[in-house]
Amino acid sequence: MDSPHYILEGTGISIGYHKGKQVIKVGESLSFKLPKGKLTCLLGPNGVGKSTLVKTIMGHLPSLAGDIIFSGIPLHEQHPRQLAQKISVVLTDKITAGNLTVQQLVALGRTPFTNWLGKLAAEDKHIITEALQATKTYYLKDQLISEISDGQLQKVMIARALAQDGQLIILDEPTAHLDLINRYEIMHLLRDITNKQGKSILVVTHDLEIAIETADNLWIMQCGVPLTTGTPEDLVISGRINLLTTGSRLTFDPALGKIRPAALQTYGSIHGPDHLVQWLKLALHKSAIKLPQNLSIEVVDAPPTFRITGNGFEETLHDIQSVISWLKQR
Numbered sequence: 001m002d003s004p005h006y007i008l009e010g011t012g013i014s015i016g017y018h019k020g021k022q023v024i025k026v027g028e029s030l031s032f033k034l035p036k037g038k039l040t041c042l043l044g045p046n047g048v049g050k051s052t053l054v055k056t057i058m059g060h061l062p063s064l065a066g067d068i069i070f071s072g073i074p075l076h077e078q079h080p081r082q083l084a085q086k087i088s089v090v091l092t093d094k095i096t097a098g099n100l101t102v103q104q105l106v107a108l109g110r111t112p113f114t115n116w117l118g119k120l121a122a123e124d125k126h127i128i129t130e131a132l133q134a135t136k137t138y139y140l141k142d143q144l145i146s147e148i149s150d151g152q153l154q155k156v157m158i159a160r161a162l163a164q165d166g167q168l169i170i171l172d173e174p175t176a177h178l179d180l181i182n183r184y185e186i187m188h189l190l191r192d193i194t195n196k197q198g199k200s201i202l203v204v205t206h207d208l209e210i211a212i213e214t215a216d217n218l219w220i221m222q223c224g225v226p227l228t229t230g231t232p233e234d235l236v237i238s239g240r241i242n243l244l245t246t247g248s249r250l251t252f253d254p255a256l257g258k259i260r261p262a263a264l265q266t267y268g269s270i271h272g273p274d275h276l277v278q279w280l281k282l283a284l285h286k287s288a289i290k291l292p293q294n295l296s297i298e299v300v301d302a303p304p305t306f307r308i309t310g311n312g313f314e315e316t317l318h319d320i321q322s323v324i325s326w327l328k329q330r
Helices: 050-058 080-086 102-113 122-134 150-164 180-197 208-214 232-238 240-245 274-286 320-328
Strands: 006-019 022-035 039-043 065-070 087-090 168-172 200-204 217-220 228-230 250-253 258-261 296-300 305-310 313-317
Touching: 006 050, 006 200, 022 050, 022 200, 039 050, 039 180, 039 208, 050 065, 050 168, 050 200, 080 087, 080 102, 087 150, 102 122, 102 150, 122 150, 122 180, 150 168, 150 180, 168 180, 180 200, 180 208, 208 232, 208 240, 208 258, 217 232, 217 240, 228 232, 228 240, 232 240, 240 250, 274 296, 274 320, 305 320, 313 320
Parallel strands: 039 200, 039 217, 087 168, 168 200
Antiparallel strands: 006 022, 006 065, 217 228, 250 258, 296 305, 305 313
16 A cells, blocks of 8 residues: 555565575665655665665665565566656766767656657657756756766756656765765755655765755664664754764764764863854864863854963964964964
């Protein structure tokens, strides 16, 4: 039976692959629910099995145990052509068809719906145009793939997935080779697609901070344990987000909203607005500076001012770099 809330559900799933006659098990006892019309990010260290899980969800690998239910029907009962019409995929594989135009590449998303001649109907062309417009790549439609940037190409690949008009879009590290601004743009584009078109999207990513900002839900995958799932906010508040930093010298700082060194020095004699104090403490830690017990720093906002006092003297500085330099000279 089709769930009114979830497009994809798995219970007690074991994943892996065959290597000759040997079965290589990558993960077991995995349970998950992928909400309809939401953006979900799958995170975890390299080698933990994220790609294997995604290939299993796509139907490219059979589950070793347990059932995956997609749109109310067990995945293994659905024909590959049916799945191709329902699940759109954007992989990290390099595109070699540089002689295709952007519009021709996006049109490939309609392949599961065309006849054996591959002829596009008027409805297909309309869907292609809508996909280009939704990803703000319509102006590129006549350019060759070889002529556009990596960031533009990733948007075009998302347009192709939209043209496929599936219920679920899966993207495997879509921001892996992009600069910071393009990484944010791609994730916010996916956010817009879920909001405006109601698509269900699963993204494999290592961009924790961007995922927290844009995703409705996170799946955290670790070796040998069940998936940890929840909204980014709940995972941060509960501290479970630090499952991603287990065994490292790092921790997720809920105040900063980012990963920082776990063994951050205690600087009790620094006072002022929380956000300025946090950034000053981080700078002191990076510079391996311990604040002498006889000194205290008062931070004032608008404009930022750092007033250092101790033993009857006072020094006023106006940026963190000056504070670091002053303390190093003592």
